[in-house]
Amino acid sequence: MRRRLINSTLAVVLVVIAVFGVSLVIVETRTISSSAQESVDSEAVRLVSIVDSRLLGGDNITAKVLSEQIDQTRYARIEIPGRPVVQIGERPTGSVIRGKATGEEGETVIVEEARSSVTREVGRTLLIIGAVALLAVIAAVLLAVRQANKLASPLTDLAETAERLGSGDPRPRHKRYGVPELDRVADVLDSSAERIARMLTAERRLAADASHQLRTPLTALSMRLEEISATDDLESVKEEAMVALTQVERLTDVVERLLTNARDPRTGSAVAFDLDEVVKQQIEEWRPAYRSAGRAIVCSGRQGMRAVGTPGAVAQVLAALIENSLMHGGGTVALRTRVTGNQAVIEVTDEGPGVPADLGARIFERTISGRNSTGIGLAVARDLAEADGGRLELLQQQPPVFALFLSREARNRKASKSPERPVR
Structure with a gap:
C-alpha cells in the first residue's frame, strides 16, 4: 500500500509538472525572445535619435563618438546619405536579432545582437525551472512517504488488533490516529474487543459456577448411592x-x-x-x-x-x-x-x-x-x-x-x- 500511495502521488506531481512546466518553458522562451527583440529595437531608436541630434548640431558622426552609446555586446551600422557608413562593434555571425530605425535626416540605424545570448538566457530560465521542478518532486516524494506511513501504519496496527482478537486476546487498545475513517474502524474493533471480553468473562464465570455448584449435588448423590450399595433392606x-x-x-x-x-x-x-x-x-x-x-x-x-x-x-x-x-x-x-x-x-x-x-x-x-x-x-x-x-x-x-x-x-x-x- 505504501508503494501505491507513493507512486500515485508521484505520478500526479509529475503530470502537474509536465503540464505546467512545459507551458511555463514556452511562455518564458517567448517572453525572453520578445524582450530581446524589444531591447534591440529600443537601442536602434535611441541611437538614431542621438545621430539626429548630432547631425542637426553639425557634429561629426564617428564610431568612436557613438561607441559609448551602445551595448558592447551588440553591433550597430549607421548609414547616412552622402557620408561613409559607420560601424560600431563586431558584427555577430549566425542567427541574429535585428532592430532597425530611420531618422529625420534620412539616416538608417541597424542594431544586431547574436541570438546565442537569448539562448543562454532561456537556458538559465530552464535550469531554474528544472531545479524548482526537482525540488517539487523531492517534496512530493517526502510528503507521499509521510502520508503513506500515516495511512499504512494505522492499518497495520488495526490488522494486528484484529489478529489479536482472533487469537483470543480481547484487550482493547484505545488507540486513535487522527483519521476519521480509521478511527471509526478502531472504535468498532475496541467495541468488539470489549464485547468479546465480556463474553469470555461470562463463559469463564459459568464454568467456575458450574463446577462449584455441581460439585455439592454430585457429592451428595454419590453418598446416597454408596448407602444404597451398602444396604440389603x-x-x-x-x-x-x-x-x-x-x-x-x-x-x-x-x-x-x-x-x-x-x-x-x-x-x-x-x-x-x-x-x-x-x-x-x-x-x-x-x-x-x-x-x-x-x-x-x-x-x-x-x-x-x-x-x-x-x-x-x-x-x-x-x-x-x-x-x-x-x-x-x-x-x-x-x-x-x-x-x-x-x-x-x-x-x-x-x-x-x-x-x-x-x-x-x-x-x-x-x-x-x-x-x-x-x-x-x-x-x-x-x-x-x-x-x-x-x-x-x-x-x-x-x-x-x-x-x-x-x-x-x-x-x-x-x-x-x-x-x-x-x-x-
Whole structure:
C-alpha cells in the first residue's frame, strides 16, 4: 500500500509538472525572445535619435563618438546619405536579432545582437525551472512517504488488533490516529474487543459456577448411592433411591439455572412454593454428610410459610450456606425460619469461629475466602437470591448468622401465625 500511495502521488506531481512546466518553458522562451527583440529595437531608436541630434548640431558622426552609446555586446551600422557608413562593434555571425530605425535626416540605424545570448538566457530560465521542478518532486516524494506511513501504519496496527482478537486476546487498545475513517474502524474493533471480553468473562464465570455448584449435588448423590450399595433392606433402598432421584432433579435444575443466569442474570421464574419442603429437602440431603463429620444439622422456627421465588434457586442458596458451615464452621448447624414484615427469612448459623472481621464486608465478593476455598459459593448464592427478588445477608459474624430474605405469598401475609417448628 505504501508503494501505491507513493507512486500515485508521484505520478500526479509529475503530470502537474509536465503540464505546467512545459507551458511555463514556452511562455518564458517567448517572453525572453520578445524582450530581446524589444531591447534591440529600443537601442536602434535611441541611437538614431542621438545621430539626429548630432547631425542637426553639425557634429561629426564617428564610431568612436557613438561607441559609448551602445551595448558592447551588440553591433550597430549607421548609414547616412552622402557620408561613409559607420560601424560600431563586431558584427555577430549566425542567427541574429535585428532592430532597425530611420531618422529625420534620412539616416538608417541597424542594431544586431547574436541570438546565442537569448539562448543562454532561456537556458538559465530552464535550469531554474528544472531545479524548482526537482525540488517539487523531492517534496512530493517526502510528503507521499509521510502520508503513506500515516495511512499504512494505522492499518497495520488495526490488522494486528484484529489478529489479536482472533487469537483470543480481547484487550482493547484505545488507540486513535487522527483519521476519521480509521478511527471509526478502531472504535468498532475496541467495541468488539470489549464485547468479546465480556463474553469470555461470562463463559469463564459459568464454568467456575458450574463446577462449584455441581460439585455439592454430585457429592451428595454419590453418598446416597454408596448407602444404597451398602444396604440389603429393600425399603431402605427404595427410600434412598427416591432421595437420589430428587437429587438428580435438583442437579438438572442447577444446570438449567446456571445457563439461565449466564444468558440473563435478571431472568427468574419465581413462583409461590412451600418453604418447609425446601428446608426439609436440604436437611435430608446434608444429614449424611454431617453425620459422617460427627456433627448435626437441625431446623426450627415458623412452619407453613409460603414464599415467592424459584425453589431450585432457594435450594441452591441454602445448599451453599450449609456447605459453607460444613467446611468452615463447627458444631451444630441450625436452620431457623421466621417472619419479618412481608418477608420470610431463613437463617443459617453454626457454632464455629465465624467470619473474620476483615472479611465481613467482602464475604459475598468473588474469590474472597478466609479458608483457601474458591470464594465462589457465597457470590453465586447472592446472585441467585437477587435474581428472584430476594437478598442474602450476613447478619452476624461471630457466631456466623447468614439470612436469606424472600417475599412471602400475598395470601399468607394476612393469615394467622403458624406454630413454631421444634428443633429437629
